Amino acid sequence: MTQENRGALSDIRVIELGQLIAGPFCGQLLGDMGADVIKIEPPQTGDPMRDWGHGEHKLWWEVVGRNKRSVSANLRIPEGQDIVRRLAAQADILIENFKPGTMEKWGLGPAVLHAINPRLIIVRVSGYGQTGPYAGRAGFGGIGEAMGGWRAIVGDPDRPPSRMGVSIGDSLAATYGCMGALAALHARERTGKGQVVDSALYEAVLQVMESLVPEYVVGGHVRKRSGSILEGIAPSNVYRCSDGEYLIGANQDAVFARLCAAMGQPQLATDERYATHLARGQHQTELDDRIAAWTATHTVAEVEALMVEYSVPAGRIFGAKDMLEDPHFAARKSLVEVDSPRWGKFAMQNSFPRLSDTPSSIRRLAPATVGADNAEVYRDLLGLDAADLDRLRAAKAI
Template sequence: MSEKANTGPLKDIRVIELGQLIAGPFCGQLLGDMGAEIIKVEPPRQGDPMRNWGHGNEKLWWEVVARNKKSVSANLRVAEGQEIVRKLVAQADILIENFKPGTLEKWGLAPDVLHAINPGLIIVRVSGYGQTGPYSSRAGFGGIGEAMGGWRSIVGDADRPPSRMGVSIGDSLAATYGCMGALAALHHRDKTGRGQVVDSALYEAVLQVMESLVPEYMVSNHVRKRTGSILEGIAPSNVYPCSDGEYLIGANQDAVFARLCQAMGRPELAADERYATHVARGRNQTELDELIADWTRTHTIAEVEALMIEHSVPAGMIYTAAEMLADPHFEARETLVEVDSDRWGKFKMQNSFPRLSETPGGIRSLAPTEIGQDNASVYGKLLGLDETALAELAERGII
């Protein structure tokens, strides 16, 4: 895949990505999709563990999270590797890291040191518990942040242990908020010339999407519980069985519910006192779901979907990758974009998001295949290192 033109709004921004695994690299992916130059610093020979993560026979997660990035190598545990980062920082706008708090400081790369080199540098620090507080020194992965932030306690069935999502949502949320903070910090720097630290904790990122969970407990002593496939009191909004699979219907607003009743051939239900209002439907949620399920079982997914579209009821199939690849809406909006890899051939992955009308982001280049494959171009251009100097550093395990 030849590199495509950069039309993103961040095409004049340079990012040094020190992080590994998910949270730091996903933040870099978001910024890279928006046009930023991402220089990913990997441990020599070892590389980012994400190179070997994924599901199935072939591990392709790296192809998504490392797209639009350049790979350089540097051993950050030795002084010369740390000095390489300090020199890169002098010519960068943003640095991303997701190491355990205190690690940068141990390596001589503390924010005050980096800001002395580059006062305008924005430092995005993603960690389990944040850079301060009594838990800051603890190790923390996404699942721990999901538990502490309240997510795990309300996900799953009431009679079973807490469930998790099938993706690393805690890491991705913390990375997304880290990206948001970086963009806000860029705006501040435009006005003042000063950089700052963006402190994104996994548990706090999860807490941000927990709606009114804490105020509900404080004001009315309400404790949200696990409710499986429904939200308690929000009805009808569930997955219902059809003769050939499952289908999601969300008709909890009064007018929408009335349209669902029309689609079912049961218009009288909209006036039934058990179901006529939002509160009444919530009170009788179980029996209403059973009533709708009895109807959907007699139809195929296609038949139910046609009726939902006809009556303007929010509903949809439960998509897997196969349905996404076959769906005309995905194709029309280029939600999935095809790339051509020397290693894997042609395949599709999610496009950049969100969509910008004037400065669209996109996938300009594939994930770097080799660890440090851009050492010569990056270190040559930014640090003035020639082939002899690079070879000596490589021989000594610095890069």
Template structure:
């Protein structure tokens, strides 16, 4: 794998020519910008001027593991960074001028903040009727909770996620990633694309209102209908989905392995691979409902078999039998896996500090207009001020120096 230089490949993405102003910070807004940038949009990221880690820049610049703030390298790729003090009237005026030349605005401030800065959707649409405004917040732009502060974990709790994650005899757990923020960002990007199609037809922009708790609620499957119809309340169930069997992580001689064989014919193939084909017709396991009722004892039977094998032996058996199964991958496994390599699932970015940064590639893959990682994350706050403010707003070096001296940029 050769490292992608900066600048990298040509922009072949379907959003090439679309200009996005990203005013969000931390995770949800910037991840929405990353998704659009990966697909070819020109992302202009506004950050507070000042020293990194002391009020200047997006806090994501220093988030990570100690001296390795690698999250920024992913979430800020394909972006141009400019500084702009949005709490200063002159900074607000600069932002307004940039937004007037944009297709999409992304923000994830508390509802009412844009309005306080004189940048309400109504005023922005008065100057740029085709503008699409993606607003990501904890509770949405309306409703009795809208003014509350809301982070991803709060959205996960309100949307129903946290209550059902973890072991039943322990407090509610969480995923090891910020799934609430990422979901709200993804739905924000989806809304922006839908709004772009509407604009193609009408010429008019609109507001995309993506609430963290609603983004989580959207992926909660049948949790609400089950309760509505029968009063059933789904609870924490550890590593299994109650009634879905067998589908679990099973012990091996040298680790753990995931098997999902809950469909009837697949279960039959698993039983044959185990050398116990009679289990497939046993009345306790012959149907989906029966397996669900006897889930614990079935998992115990399978575990008694898997712990006699190594992970590699078990994987070979599952592949031969055509049973969906797989290793629990960690980064080293991903970097060494031939399937990841064949599909370029991970790329390398040349970096002056890190030498090479490996990270996830652009997804999904488009056959005709694939997205690309074209430039690494901005190193300094305002590193593209001259480029953006000069080309788009016509400000010269003296004007930029004056604005910087007065803390506007």
């Protein structure tokens, strides 16, 4: 699969050293935007993501590995470390998500790499960041979600904290790492110098926690788990219809009045229990019960038609099947079909956000094998010939 690279980062080269989710997702985002991403994997074993996924067929790698070239290098021996240093000399961005101190132990810390290439931007994703008393601790996404405040407020109040069905902590930290890299590229235009982007899992989660901390500091308010609702924000919930579930968000006065009209109960909009945002929050449960009693007498399609007619924000609960069948997904090409030698034709999410003049795209499939691009990358960038590669293989460096 090849496609013309018109992406905004088509002149940027990225070296990706990370494994599992946070580092590779950052590389995926940059690759989607056009960067030439060279992923360095451990010889033989490769990135564990190659074996991750759900169900019988493990396809996560096909998403997180797209738009990347794969080379192998053993970072635990000098020959492999030298390969990284030589590649970093010709790169714009390097991504790593090892435990802090690991890169320094391997002779690949920022001081060494910036001495080789002062323009290099180094994205470091870790559980707790590169500094502070917890920096040396191991940290996965779930730990960042817990420390950043996410887990404490997700789930039902009478049960232990829940988690999302995706690795949101890792993805947030990767996204902030990508955002930091883009900001650092812009700064480099002024200064000519690269810098370090320090993206901590717990801080990436903390960044999206809205006013959780100020509310506690100023008013002593402690947010708690509230199931499918946000306490005091009403109506905004999932309601059961006669043939399924439907999400309605009508927690603004004018929108709520339109919902009441759609329900055939316009008097509720002026009822003192529901007429204002604060009143609806105080009577949240009984209001939800009223709406649920109404939706239960209609199908999802009937409720949806009324929500569209009365311009009330609402929508079905989508799964993969719904996405594949939905006309809006199709019209915007939100899913794109790829043709894999291993899996055949299948769909995955497209590249987002959309840029009008320099569109992101999926230009190449995830590398099928570890080191699939060794010959090309090591020949073109490092000037190695077949004999050099044989020597490196014999030394177990690649």
